[in-house]
Amino acid sequence: MKKFNITVNGNQYEVEVEEIKDSSTSAPRIQHQAPVAAPQPSAPTAPKVEAKKPVVTNGAGSVKAPMPGTINDIKVTEGQAVKAGEVLVILEAMKMENEIMSPADGIVKQIAVAKGASVSSGDVLVVVQ
Incomplete structure (x- = not known):
């Protein structure tokens, strides 16, 4: 038997695994252990935030839908100046809200x-020039 510590969703568990060396088949044995308390960090740390890349579009200034979905919100107005990476539209797809961003600085x-x-997928949402 080998012992391993496994962390699942922030909870740490101690498990024992038996290595079977012969080719006979037998039912697996399940051994439940009480969860081991995960060590607590000494000081709170800021969550890691991944930088979101602007949606790269094909075509002169047109921002296209990367997937099929429903427009939940429009964050800009025609004539508004926008910067690269600024959110233009919120697109809901598969029950998730996706921020569609400007690929470049320009005017809507x-x-x-x-x-x-x-x-x-591929429908033009906003034209930025």
Whole structure:
């Protein structure tokens, strides 16, 4: 028997694993152990935040839907100046909200969708020039 410490969702468990050396088949034995308290950090640390990349689009200034979904919110207006990486539209797909960002600095020339609209992959959402 070998003992291992395994962490699952922040909870640490001690498990024992038996190595079977012969080729006969037998039912696995399950041995439950009480969870071992995970060590607590001495000081709170800031959560790691991944940098979000702007959606790269094909075409001159058009920001297209990367996947099919529903427009939950439009964060810009026509004529508004935007910077690269600024959120333009919130697209809900598979019950997740996806921030669709500007690929470059520019001005919003056209908003091609409305709040609540269903879009397909590749549909133009916003034109930024």
